[in-house]
Amino acid sequence: MNKTISFYFGRVLLLGRTNVGKSTLLNKLMGKNISITSHKINTTYFNITGIYNYNNYQIEYIDTPGFINKNNIIHNLFINKKFDIILLVLDRNKWNNIEEKIIKIIKNISIPIIIIINKIDKIFNKTVLLPHINFIKNKISFIDLIMISAKNTLYISNIHNIIYKILPKKNHFFPKKYITNQSKELIISEIIRKYILKYIHNELPYVVKIKVKPFIINSEVLINNLIILLYVKRLSQKKILIGKNAKIINFIISKSQNEIENFLNKKITLKVWIKLK
Known part of the structure; x- marks a missing residue:
């Protein structure tokens, strides 16, 4: 038995x-x-x-x-x-x-x-x-x-x-393959925020709002171009985020894209737009 x-x-x-x-x-x-x-x-x-x-x-x-x-x-x-x-x-x-x-x-x-x-x-x-x-x-x-x-x-x-x-004796609450209950979009926004924190050394990272355009259909990643919107309040903040000759934003895009590709296990093109809001 x-x-x-x-x-x-x-x-x-x-x-x-x-x-x-x-x-x-x-x-x-x-x-x-x-x-x-x-x-x-x-x-x-x-x-x-x-x-x-x-x-x-x-x-x-x-x-x-x-x-x-x-x-x-x-x-x-x-x-x-x-x-x-x-x-x-x-x-x-x-x-x-x-x-x-x-x-x-x-x-x-x-x-x-x-x-x-x-x-x-x-x-x-x-x-x-x-x-x-x-x-x-x-x-x-x-x-x-x-x-x-x-x-x-x-x-x-x-x-x-x-x-x-x-641990209490209890049936499992999540499917075994679950790693996090956070959406892929949220994790990607966190990856981008990590590199904004790394490359911008003032209070700006705390006011930037990040929006990842939906890219998942029926639980599958089908879109190769990943659109990211970064919202800031003032033109001066936008200039800081871009950096001289776009150096800072290119660093952020490059580092983020590598980590996002590893996370999704898929090649993507990261497109970032900075907007005033």
């Missing part, structure tokens, strides 16, 4: 300050780049979801924007969606009012918390970690604590191993 196979599924929320490395961590957990990373603050504007499948385990990872004082991102997440596990990502031994505010929201929520101390590759005197861990223990209850370097892929697999042990 064949033994019945149990399936496990759970939603795992990544929380932490801006630039703590949540997007890098999500990409490493997924083994694919589905969330853009940058040294600039507030790179992630909205929740990015990654669907990780391993044998009879399925994990829905939700990468959140860095905690922003002016809004209720975390409050709204808990109101609108049920989570099974929280990954609280900390930057080495940094702790200030941002972490205090996050703790205040989640400390009384009956969801298992795993503490992730990231960027340990940048800590040269590891003795500072023990008192910091004791400090965290006095702040909040958690089921486990892991020290990692997301950038260098150090100890990432330990996170999966802990999550497997506490």
Whole structure:
């Protein structure tokens, strides 16, 4: 008689300050780049979801924007969606009012918390970690604590191993081939925004609106020419985005096209239009 196979599924929320490395961590957990990373603050504007499948385990990872004082991102997440596990990502031994505010929201929520101390590759005197861990223990209850370097892929697999042990026994929510619930258009716009962030060193990347013209028919990519509209508010912003002799926009197009082709597994021609709005 064949033994019945149990399936496990759970939603795992990544929380932490801006630039703590949540997007890098999500990409490493997924083994694919589905969330853009940058040294600039507030790179992630909205929740990015990654669907990780391993044998009879399925994990829905939700990468959140860095905690922003002016809004209720975390409050709204808990109101609108049920989570099974929280990954609280900390930057080495940094702790200030941002972490205090996050703790205040989640400390009384009956969801298992795993503490992730990231960027340990940048800590040269590891003795500072023990008192910091004791400090965290006095702040909040958690089921486990892991020290990692997301950038260098150090100890990432330990996170999966802990999550497997506490995932609810539940049927999988997504088809096995799903990687993310984000549309292809949204992922492409994120790729382009990543290179705008990289090549423009002021506040402009945060005001550029990106629109990808629909290019998918019956789930198949049938159009070779991919049309991208970049909206800015002022003519001066348009000039910055184009750059001298169109150098900046050509860099953005070239780099974006290569990554988009890898993502779609298809050769495309990227056409970018910059418009005032």
